[in-house]
Amino acid sequence: MSMQGVKGEDRGDLSRDESRQIRRRSISLLMDLLPPYRRQVLAIAGLIVASAAMQVAGPALIARGIDRGLPAVVEDNDFVPIVLIAGAFLLTGFGGALLLAAYTKKSIAFSQDIMADLRLRLFAHTQRLSMGFHETYTSGRIIARQTSDIATLGELLGGGLTNLVSGVLFMTFTTTALLTLDPESALPLVGAIIPIMAVTWWFSHASRREFRASRTHSARVIIQFVETMAGIRAVKAFRRESVNRDTYADKVEDYREATRRTIQVFGIYEPLLKVIGTFTVATLVLLGAFRVIEGTLEVGVLLAAVLYTRNFFTPIDSLAMFYNSFQSASAALEKISGVLEEAPDIADPANPAPFVAGPGTIRFDGVSFGYSDDVEVLPSFDLTIPGGQTVALVGATGAGKSSVAKLIARFYDPTSGTITLDGRDLKDISNRDLRRAIALVTQEAYLFSGSVSDNIRLGNPRADDAQVESAARAVGAHDFISALPEGYDTDVNKRGGRLSSGQRQLVSFARAFLADPRVLILDEATASLDIPSERLVQHGLKTLLADRTAIIIAHRLSTVAIADRVLVMDGGRIVEDGPTAELLSGTGRFATLHQAWRETLV
Structure with a gap:
């Protein structure tokens, strides 16, 4: 129905x-x-x-x-x-x-x-x-x-x-x-x-x-x-x-x-x-x-x-x-x-072959996509992200950045064209294998009622306490967790209300680190943070993104600085593509956006 x-x-x-x-x-x-x-x-x-x-x-x-x-x-x-x-x-x-x-x-x-x-x-x-x-x-x-x-x-x-x-x-x-x-x-x-x-x-x-x-x-x-x-x-x-x-x-x-x-x-x-x-x-x-x-x-x-x-x-x-x-x-x-x-729009393949992600290469080939028949968000989209590369997607609201992230995470399927991970069509990968290979961290940094360790362990339910602590240390969350009344056993309360925005985001990073995906997507993961909190999170980001394919969606260009490559999107298309330093030295849209952002900090 x-x-x-x-x-x-x-x-x-x-x-x-x-x-x-x-x-x-x-x-x-x-x-x-x-x-x-x-x-x-x-x-x-x-x-x-x-x-x-x-x-x-x-x-x-x-x-x-x-x-x-x-x-x-x-x-x-x-x-x-x-x-x-x-x-x-x-x-x-x-x-x-x-x-x-x-x-x-x-x-x-x-x-x-x-x-x-x-x-x-x-x-x-x-x-x-x-x-x-x-x-x-x-x-x-x-x-x-x-x-x-x-x-x-x-x-x-x-x-x-x-x-x-x-x-x-x-x-x-x-x-x-x-x-x-x-x-x-x-x-x-x-x-x-x-x-x-x-x-x-x-x-x-x-x-x-x-x-x-x-x-x-x-x-x-x-x-x-x-x-x-x-x-x-x-x-x-x-x-x-x-x-x-x-x-x-x-x-x-x-x-x-x-x-x-x-x-x-x-x-x-x-x-x-x-x-x-x-x-x-x-x-x-x-x-x-x-x-x-x-x-x-x-x-x-x-x-x-x-x-x-x-x-x-x-x-x-x-x-x-x-x-x-x-x-x-x-x-x-x-x-x-x-x-x-109601049937899921995203169906698990009938007899999927086992899949273990390799380098994490992502390829969009002739992809078009829209949330409804009369509105097309990505009219014709081609993109290749080599394994291990950190790519930043920037552009105005509605440019199609989050749609690209949702397609990679296979929250939606493209209207036409194919999206592959290490040469394998996402539609041919079982949901379990795909979730193991790709993780998404959002701006919300949603935490469930329960302890800090339980929320980190969401990335890997079988992880022991030592692994949980190791993940927290890796992203820079261990110090503030240890200072909580009951440490890792502290109840975060409803939606993590006991923690600040920056702390919640670090817990979500630790969760993603423990999941150890080959592809990590950060969808406005630092948008709700103030400058001190963002600086606290930057260290965790560098550790989290190391040795994996990463897609960063951000309006804050300070977050984009850690990317190897920047893609500027407009109207569902890539209008600029290049290394961060190269685009900053030019006169294109990214340079203009960066200059406008710097002026807001003065």
């Missing part, structure tokens, strides 16, 4: 064919989740059948007790029949309750297993998806899929689905028992089925529409909240609190209104069922009374028929509740299945 289709689900503006396709996809996902839990499902089904059968036996035993047990006591002073009937009634009542408790416990465990499986599947699949997906699909929407949507599905599986099955079985057994006891007493109930089906048909269509809208607005509320909290620094910096509050209030109001309409539909459905049930029971009592007077119907049978008829309508309330949760869960399942159906 395309990203446009996924967005359409969140908007709720799907055509009938799209809605039908999404429902089929959702059912397919649910069926795919069930096979590992076949035994649990069969056990729950058996408990439900036995429980429903025991619950249905009660009215028939009451009829037997009134019409057979009581006369035996009154006429023959024989208490045996009534005692046996009472014992059977207690046995079925307690047995049904115990079985109900057993299948409730098992169904809850089953739902938790399914939720855990789905969470793991969704998490793993989302990680596999290409950067194009993550740059389009917001983090708030992913969080909504992983949290509220899966929780809603869990509620359905944990209680709603078993309530549906037990309710349907109970109604079926009740109707069968009533027909067996007295077919004529079942006629009012049979007549009530038509209005019940009509009301349920209306409810199914109305609630499906309203629940889909409710899930859409729920996701939008979560998205707005997550994005506001993630960007809280920008919110405060630009005094966006009141604007964001109003925007959030509008989304909350839309969600409240959608939920109100959903409840309103349910509020109409349940009372209509009660009216139909009351009218049916009243009709049965009236007709049964005449038959009792005529002597064609026993009192106990009439009482049992009334109980069966009333009991028939009792699960309908539960079925309405089930439909409530079913519609909500269906909408959630549609969105989850939409993410799981």
Whole structure:
């Protein structure tokens, strides 16, 4: 499914064919989740059948007790029949309750297993998806899929689905028992089925529409909240609190209104069922009374028929509740299945031959690339970077520098042409081998919650403490790490908030050094640093870039100075190419950029 289709689900503006396709996809996902839990499902089904059968036996035993047990006591002073009937009634009542408790416990465990499986599947699949997906699909929407949507599905599986099955079985057994006891007493109930089906048909269509809208607005509320909290620094910096509050209030109001309409539909459905049930029971009592007077119907049978008829309508309330949760869960399942159906744009080759990078020579041959069909970032790009060379890419914003880096890291594939590493097309190298050969260090220098050593070890999870410390020493990070309260075991806090920008960048360099890639890409890796921090990082850079192919993307020309070769880009093309000193001595764009940068330092 395309990203446009996924967005359409969140908007709720799907055509009938799209809605039908999404429902089929959702059912397919649910069926795919069930096979590992076949035994649990069969056990729950058996408990439900036995429980429903025991619950249905009660009215028939009451009829037997009134019409057979009581006369035996009154006429023959024989208490045996009534005692046996009472014992059977207690046995079925307690047995049904115990079985109900057993299948409730098992169904809850089953739902938790399914939720855990789905969470793991969704998490793993989302990680596999290409950067194009993550740059389009917001983090708030992913969080909504992983949290509220899966929780809603869990509620359905944990209680709603078993309530549906037990309710349907109970109604079926009740109707069968009533027909067996007295077919004529079942006629009012049979007549009530038509209005019940009509009301349920209306409810199914109305609630499906309203629940889909409710899930859409729920996701939008979560998205707005997550994005506001993630960007809280920008919110405060630009005094966006009141604007964001109003925007959030509008989304909350839309969600409240959608939920109100959903409840309103349910509020109409349940009372209509009660009216139909009351009218049916009243009709049965009236007709049964005449038959009792005529002597064609026993009192106990009439009482049992009334109980069966009333009991028939009792699960309908539960079925309405089930439909409530079913519609909500269906909408959630549609969105989850939409993410799981997304295929990575960057596919791993089917049978890749093992690859170990050699000198690290990179070659672009006739490459063109664009993030969308109508915008071409690199119209025609040719470039060769010999192994071991450090190349700096400079140019104005939008010149195509970061696009070149993303193509080398294979976050994207070119629209046409080929990119090779040591003569091997990147598309023919497995993702594992490619990630081992190429590493990317970005401006963000993202650190995960955990210790400093854990963050450095991300470059090589099997590295021991000595190797971690050696990597830190190599890039000049050891001294400040040792000065932290717990040294390498110090928790960096959320996103590395305990460290300065320069310190975080040095940790990211140590991580890359430990990974030991043949090709290293630095995408604006020093852009967020102040001058003292940048000087601190320069030493680490020299060590990090030694003996490997390196591509440095930078606006700061002080970072470019360590490059062997400078490429000036403009409009997706290389307009200058040469050694740093040679370009500086000329009158071209790089010399102009360098002079402008020097003037900013005065």
